[in-house]
Amino acid sequence: NAGVTQTPKFQVLKTGQSMTLQCAQDMNHNSMYWYRQDPGMGLRLIYYSASEGTTDKGEVPNGYNVSRLNKREFSLRLESAAPSQTSVYFCASRRDRVGDTQYFGPGTRLTVL
């Protein structure tokens, strides 16, 4: 049982390049989330998916797209990376019964030059 896994762990992009961050969970959780965390700041929700086939915007969705490929996988895409998107990206999942909590992946550290 690996929990929540994220790939890659580190990535450096040039402005304007695109990339997809991958996230997978093996806990049969319904909800999945993408957060970003800037240095010295808290987590901000980018997008979330309450179930397979559904996605909703969070606090900071601009510049990102997501795909809930199946129940296990939730990807985050940057179509045209900008330096302002330099951050650590965390994926999380949650079963969604009352009182359930989120389980986080190890994060992807992204630098956009």
Next chain:
Amino acid sequence: LAKTTQPISMDSYEGQEVNITCSHNNIATNDYITWYQQFPSQGPRFIIQGYKTKVTNEVASLFIPADRKSSTLSLPRVSLSDTAVYYCLVGESGTNAGKSTFGDGTTLTVKP
């Protein structure tokens, strides 16, 4: 959506009890209160969760007054390894899932 307010930082010494209070004045009837801990370069991890009164586990206690407009995380006899950022999160029940916000958390520094 319930917004939370926590102190930005706190200092303590090894062996002391630490209490971190979170304000959440517009908490909804079905909202739970959850606390997460985050170490540098890691994702947050669950510490404790409660709905009302007091909850205790092997790591911490959570005190919630009757009006539920605030909550206090209590860490008994902290050690250097408790140095971390602590987040209070309100929501995480039913359809509110995904709409809870983490805020900036409280940075706890434990000194020898």
